[in-house]
Amino acid sequence: MAAVCVxxxxxxxxxxxxxDLAFALGKALGPRGHSLVSGGGRVxxxxxxxxxxxxxxxxxxGVIPQSLVDLEVADTASDELIVTTDxxxxxxxxxxxSDAFVTLPGGLGTLDELFEVWTTATLDLHHKPIVVLDPDGFYAGLWTWLGEIAETAFVRRRALAQVTLVTSIDAALDHIEENRRA
Structure with missing residues (x-):
């Protein structure tokens, strides 16, 4: 069982x-015995x-900053809702x-979170699986660009290998289960 951060x-x-993709990923967690860690929003x-x-x-x-609670977007149905300062x-x-991370399509905040866990993994601050679930090519341009800058040595190939790109929910959860450290 893993605490999977999405x-x-x-x-x-x-x-x-x-x-629908987000709902299906969430729904796949329960039968596999996993819990969800999320940004604590209900929208x-x-x-x-x-x-x-x-x-x-x-x-x-759910983990949410007070400023978003104040905007009334908190997922108050969470089993645990943790309010942070920022x-x-x-x-x-x-x-x-969290024990593992799955990134779905998103904007700047999602990219910030992905790059934070990715960067800290490259610095050996954690060894938790990082998966990008991309069934329809949402991140194709980003992946192409990262491959190109790896050719210039701004990003190490080893760093690129620390994130697994998959196209299905089962592949994402299988990867987490196979690569999670006890």
């Missing part, structure tokens, strides 16, 4: 396919992944409480 969009104006993909997790019986932990504290706590 990074994803919290925007309310998303395609149904993205909301967009973040809300959908938490709803899916609860629908399958998974324990949900976004930095939120990220640190999410990393601390």
């Amino acid at each position: 990074f994803c969009a919290s925007s309310v104006h998303l395609d149904r396919k993205h909301l 967009g993909m973040m809300g959908a992944v938490a709803e899916g997790a609860r629908a399958s019986g998974a324990h949900t932990i 976004m930095g504290a939120r990220k640190n706590l999410m990393i601390e409480r």
Whole structure:
């Protein structure tokens, strides 16, 4: 069993396919015995992944800064809702409480979270699996660019290998289960 942190969009104006992907990922956690760590929001993909997790019986932990609670977007249905002072504290706590990370489509905040866990992994500050779940090529341009800058030595190939890109929920969770350190 792993505490799986999911990074994803919290925007309310998303395609149904993205909301469905988030819900399906959340729903897949329970039968495998995993819990969810999320950004603690109840809207967009973040809300959908938490709803899916609860629908399958998974324990949900939401971590949200007070400023977003004040905007009334907190997932108050979370089994645990942890309110932090700011976004930095939120990220640190999410990393601390998680055994693995899955990134779904998202914007700047999602990329910030992905790059934070990725950077800290390259510095050997943790050895937790990092997966990007990309069934429809959302991150294709980013992956191409990262491959190109690896050719210039700005990014090491070893660093690129620390993130696994998959196209299915089963592949994401299988990777976590096969690579999670006890």
